[in-house]
Amino acid sequence: xxxxxxxxxxxxxxxxxxxxxxxxxxxxxxxxxxxxxxxxxxxxxxxxxxxxxxxxxxxxxxxxxxxxxxxxxxxxxxxxxxxxxxxxxxxxxxxxxxxxxxxxxxxxxxxxxxxxxxxxxxxxxxxxxxxxxxxxxxxxxxxxxxxxxxxxxxxxxxxxxxxxxxxxxxxxxxxxxxxxxxxxxxxxxxxxxxxxxxxxxxxxxxxxxxxxxxxxxxxxxxxxxxxxxxxxxxxxxxxxxxxxxxxxxxxxxxxxxxxxxxxxxxxxxxxxxxxxxxxxxxxxxxxxxxxxxxxxxxxxxxxxxxxxxxxxxxxxxxxxxxxxxxxxxxxxxxxxxxxxxxxxxxxxxxxxxxxxxxxxxxxxxxxxxxxxxxxxxxxxxxxxxxxxxxxxxxxxxxxxxxxxxxxxxxxxxxxxxxxxxxxxxxxxxxxxxxxxxxxxxxxxxxx
Numbered sequence: 292x293x294x295x296x297x298x299x300x301x302x303x304x305x306x307x308x309x310x311x312x313x314x315x316x317x318x319x320x321x322x323x324x325x326x327x328x329x330x331x332x333x334x335x336x337x338x339x340x341x342x343x344x345x346x347x348x349x350x351x352x353x354x355x356x357x358x359x360x361x362x363x364x365x366x367x368x369x370x371x372x373x374x375x376x377x378x379x380x381x382x383x384x385x386x387x388x389x390x391x392x393x394x395x396x397x398x399x400x401x402x403x404x405x406x407x408x409x410x411x412x413x414x415x416x417x418x419x420x421x422x423x424x425x426x427x428x429x430x431x432x433x434x435x436x437x438x439x440x441x442x443x444x445x446x447x448x449x450x451x452x453x454x455x456x457x458x459x460x461x462x463x464x465x466x467x468x469x470x471x472x473x474x475x476x477x478x479x480x481x482x483x484x485x486x487x488x489x490x491x492x493x494x495x496x497x498x499x500x501x502x503x504x505x506x507x508x509x510x511x512x513x514x515x516x517x518x519x520x521x522x523x524x525x526x527x528x529x530x531x532x533x534x535x536x537x538x539x540x541x542x543x544x545x546x547x548x549x550x551x552x553x554x555x556x557x558x559x560x561x562x563x564x565x566x567x568x569x570x571x572x573x574x575x576x577x578x579x580x581x582x583x584x585x586x587x588x589x590x591x592x593x594x595x596x597x598x599x600x601x602x603x604x605x606x607x608x609x610x611x612x613x614x615x616x617x618x619x620x621x622x623x624x625x626x627x628x629x630x631x632x633x634x635x636x637x638x639x640x641x642x643x644x645x646x647x648x649x650x651x652x653x654x655x656x657x658x659x660x661x662x663x664x665x666x667x668x669x670x671x672x673x674x675x676x677x678x679x680x681x682x683x684x685x686x687x688x689x690x691x692x693x694x695x696x697x698x699x700x701x702x703x704x705x706x707x708x709x710x711x712x713x714x715x716x717x718x719x720x721x722x723x724x725x726x727x728x729x730x731x732x733x734x735x736x737x738x
Contacts, residue, residue, distance in 0.1 A: 307408050322634055323635050327420055328421070335349070335674040350675050350678055354498070355501075375425075383432065390591055403601075413622045431462065432587055456494050463512075471569055474565060523572060526577045539617075570584060645702065654701070655676040659704075676707075700736050703716070
């Protein structure tokens with residue numbers, strides 16, 4: 292009987308996984324959002340694969356460890372971004388395996404386990420674009436989910452600590468999430484001190500190594516400390532105006548489930564609440580996509596709320612209705628647009644032109660260089676020109692002219708237009724021929 296039930300679990304998980312893969316991969320090669328962080332971090336991974344040292348040779352605002360892994364994946368597919376994105380989707384949705392089995396352990400219900408996976412898979416802030424085009428926060432979720440898996444399911448504290456340590460080295464904010472988990476697992480840690488030793492060893496060694504690299508502290512800590520402070524009321528407004536509009540089921544159900552969780556799993560609810568506090572108030576900056584780190588914990592704790600329905604007549608029917616209606620009214624139309632119907636033909640038209648132009652390419656948006664397989668003109672901020680937008684700084688005219696001098700193709704797009712001095716733009720027009728112009732995208736090739 293146990294084997295039959297386990298087989299049912301595997302069949303359900305396979306169906307969820309295949310469905311997620313098909314939906315997330317549907318628009319690959321048809322849709323690219325230039326404004327996401329995919330270009331910044333994937334070009335950083337490309338520089339790592341070329342042997343450059345982060346912080347010393349190029350600016351990087353986050354720890355490089357997970358990027359080293361993905362630089363290896365990029366090398367395996369010969370830096371073909373579409374092929375990479377297929378593999379990245381598989382990686383990202385591995386999280387549904389721990390979510391399913393942890394929920395089943397907590398509730399004993401296949402229905403609620405499926406409910407948790409559905410909430411995770413329809414969390415708009417998570418899956419709308421960066422689940423299939425790369426983002427560090429989303430890419431770190433399997434590490435967190437499997438760390439929890441080896442705490443609650445397989446009882447392997449050393450493996451769990453190792454995964455949590457790597458998770459904490461992915462983003463500075465992930466270190467705070469890890470601390471939230473440690474606080475909530477005080478009893479578990481007292482019984483498994485090796486868990487704490489391994490986690491602290493990995494985390495401290497990882498961050499110490501970064502601070503020993505020239506510019507490591509400046510890039511990783513100084514940059515974030517110098518970012519403009521975003522008021523807490525503004526953060527709340529953003530959540531309700533944007534994230535809450537399309538992602539309220541997992542946020543509401545997850546928070547309520549964390550507050551009323553059964554006594555034996557109260558530590559998990561505490562982990563979620565502390566994580567939410569750290570995400571919202573733990574740094575000077577905030578964007579709605581920061582909430583995606585809550586996806587694993589909140590999808591599981593959502594089931595705690597609905598486990599009470601299992602005890603009443605027609606409770607399972609109510610759970611199904613609430614799940615379907617909440618997801619439909621909050622996310623269906625929005626996700627259908629962003630994952631199925633939306634296209635960005637201008638991006639691919641620009642990329643096709645860039646494939647025919649001489650390298651190196653100067654652009655503020657590395658995603659164009661990745662898709663066109665063009666080397667970007669090297670300078671310290673080559674992978675992340677958004678640094679200037681965040682801190683309100685800029686290269687001086689001489690520095691821009693030096694970059695222009697070493698470039699054979701220049702892509703001027705809206706982001707670049709906001710920062711280039713008139714004299715630099717005039718120099719581009721003087722030394723380069725304009726070969727393409729459409730919707731504020733201009734491609735110049737050296738005369």
